[in-house]
Each structure stands twice: as structure tokens, then as C-alpha cells.
Amino acid sequence: MTGISLRRLGALLRKELIQMRRDRITFAMMLLVPLMQLVLFGYAINSDPKHLPAALVAPTQDRFSRAMVSALELTGYYDFTHVGISATEAEALITRGAVAFVVTLPSDFGRRVERGDAPQILIEADATDPSVASGAISTLGTVAAEALQRETGASPTQPPVGIVVHKRYNPEGITQYNIVPGLLGVILQMILVMMTSMALTREIERGTMENLLALPATPVEIMLGKVVPYMGVGAVQVAVVLLAARLLFGVPFVGSFSVLAAGIFTFVLALVILGYLISTLARTQMQAMQLTFFFFLPSLMLSGFMFPFRGMPGWAQTLGEVFPLTHFLRLIRAVMLKGASQPDIAQPMAALLAFVLVYGLLALARFRRTLD
Structure with missing residues (x-):
């Protein structure tokens, strides 16, 4: 009785397989959980989100404003879903989480760019999740400068615009x-x-x-x-x-x-x-x-x-x-x-x-x- 009987072992294995077949939930878990992990980690997870919804507060729509919006959208990080709204409406949108950014251009933005006064653009970011806004914010300075330099023909040593970033709700990125x-x-x-x-x-x-x-x-x-x-x-x-x-x-x-x-x-x-x-x-x-x-x-x-x-x-x-x-x-x-x-x-x-x-x-x- 101390040796291994292949007949007894085969009977035990058949019994276990029958029990596994009857326990459909356990059998499904064995197959579906690894497949679900592969799909989620392989396709659904992205630590650098793009096409983030943004709102534009711009009292005037001139060629410099349009160039700025187009440049931001071309980065792939910004999708301006709300354009030409008021500051109050933009505040409500970012509070509800409907947008991740609010871009505010001054009313005299175009005139100041033409004069070379380097107007400032305010970009408010929803920083409740610091990882969401980091990639989009890092591209702002270069993108804005290049977009307006193409419109004005200004020297690269003279930045035509200043970017002011306000990280809302979690400014320190904790x-x-x-x-x-x-x-x-x-x-x-x-x-x-x-x-x-x-x-x-x-x-x-x-x-x-x-x-x-x-x-x-x-x-x-x-x-x-x-x-x-x-x-x-x-x-x-x-x-x-x-x-x-x-x-x-x-x-x-x-x-x-x-x-x-x-x-x-x-x-x-x-x-x-x-x-x-x-x-x-x-x-x-x-x-x-x-x-x-x-x-x-x-x-x-x-x-x-x-x-x-x-x-x-x-x-x-x-x-x-x-x-x-x-x-x-x-x-x-x-x-x-x-x-x-x-x-x-x-x-x-x-x-x-x-x-x-x-x-x-x-x-x-x-x-x-x-x-x-």
C-alpha cells in the first residue's frame, strides 16, 4: 500500500476534474481573471492621458487666439469642448470635473502680441489628480511660444507670450x-x-x-x-x-x-x-x-x-x-x-x-x- 497505484491516482484525478467541471464559477475565474488582467493592463491603462477636455475663456476671437488654441490641440493633450464661455461658466465646469483645464486669454490679447508686450495667458488645471495634468502642463511654454512666433515672426529670444499655470485644488501636487x-x-x-x-x-x-x-x-x-x-x-x-x-x-x-x-x-x-x-x-x-x-x-x-x-x-x-x-x-x-x-x-x-x-x-x- 506504500507504492503509487496509477489506477487509484487516475480515479482521484477524474474525480477532481469532474468536481472542477461542476464548479463553474471557479472554472470561469481560472480562465477569465488572467484574460481580464491582460486586456486591462495591455489596452486600458495609460499613465500619460491625452485629449483632455478644456474650456476657453476668450472675449475676442482673433488670429492669435485661434493660433494658440490650434497649437494646444495639436499637442494631443487638449480638446476644447467649451469655447467662448464666461469665467463663471468655466468655474462651474472645472468644479464639476467636466473639464480638466480652463484657458483664459485677455480681451486685448491680439493687440498686445502685435505690440510685443508679451501678454500673459492663464491656464487653470484640475490638479486633484497630479498625474493627469503633468504631461499637458510641461508642453505649454514651448508650444505657445512657437505658435505665436509663427504668426508674428518674432525672434525666438523674445518670447511673445507668458504662461501662468494655476494648479487648482492641489497646487503642490500631493x-x-x-x-x-x-x-x-x-x-x-x-x-x-x-x-x-x-x-x-x-x-x-x-x-x-x-x-x-x-x-x-x-x-x-x-x-x-x-x-x-x-x-x-x-x-x-x-x-x-x-x-x-x-x-x-x-x-x-x-x-x-x-x-x-x-x-x-x-x-x-x-x-x-x-x-x-x-x-x-x-x-x-x-x-x-x-x-x-x-x-x-x-x-x-x-x-x-x-x-x-x-x-x-x-x-x-x-x-x-x-x-x-x-x-x-x-x-x-x-x-x-x-x-x-x-x-x-x-x-x-x-x-x-x-x-x-x-x-x-x-x-x-x-x-x-x-x-x-
């Missing part, structure tokens, strides 16, 4: 100001989805699901009974992370706490309902953990937490919009760093509410099917 608020969303998603997803599967594995179903409770009541306690866990995590952000990392908080609290509550509610939805799909706690990881990985990469969101190709940005973390990162950074008000975060807030509704309806529908 990475923690961008990372730490985002960590709140990442931590909440990782813990709450996993814990909640294991709630219903734990009942099935322990054999207590029959007792739960015997109670005179509706599916909504059962779902609320499962998710509400984990919302309390989320509240503790929020308090810990926000205190650490302020006391340990010095992250500024210039917005309204009530606006931020409403966004966090909606995000946490979406996460716990998503976890409950996963628990209706999985049969074991291991499957629940695997499904959670399969959701967590692309969400982390495509949300704008690890890599600049605007640096990804269009299809990756579209895919990133289906994750609640993407919208929560926009919300929390806008409130904490920009002081955004409720109207400024209306879009990400509406997206989070939509996730709550969709996840809730799917969870209830799936729960009823599992009862049949």
Missing part, C-alpha cells in the same frame, strides 16, 4: 490628496461587498436557510435584515478613514459634510445591496468571495483610482461607468478637495441612486427565483 479620499471607496467596496455577499450563503451552508424562510417575512424584509447591520460596519469604517485622512495625511476638507454624508450613505447602500445580490447567485461562501473578487478587480482598475480615468480609451471609460466606485470617486474628491455643492455632484449622485435601484430590483427578483 499624491495623498488624490489617493486617500479614493481609499475610502476602495475599502468600503472591498469589505462591505464581501461581507454582505457571504451573508445568505452562510445561511445555506449552515442549514439555517429553512428556518429563515419559515419566518413570516417578505423578501424585502429579509434583504433589509441582512444589509442594514453591515451599513453600521460601513459607518465605522467611514469615520476611521476620514479621521485618518485629516489627522495623519492632512487631506483638506473644504466641502459640506452633509453633502458628503449623503453621497457616502448612497454608495454604502449600493454596495451592501450588491453584496446581497451576489449572495443570491453563489451557493457557497467560496463562490461568493470569488464573485466579489471578479467584480472588485476591474472596478479598481477602471474607476480612476489606480490609473487616470481620462487616460483610458473610450471603450474602457464606458465600461468604467458601470461601477459605483467610479462615480463615488468623482463625488468624494469633488466635495473634499473642491468644495463642490449638491448641484455640482448631481450627476454622480444620480448614478449611485440608479445603482441602488437596479441592484435592489435584481436582488429581489433573484431571491424569489431561489425560493421556487
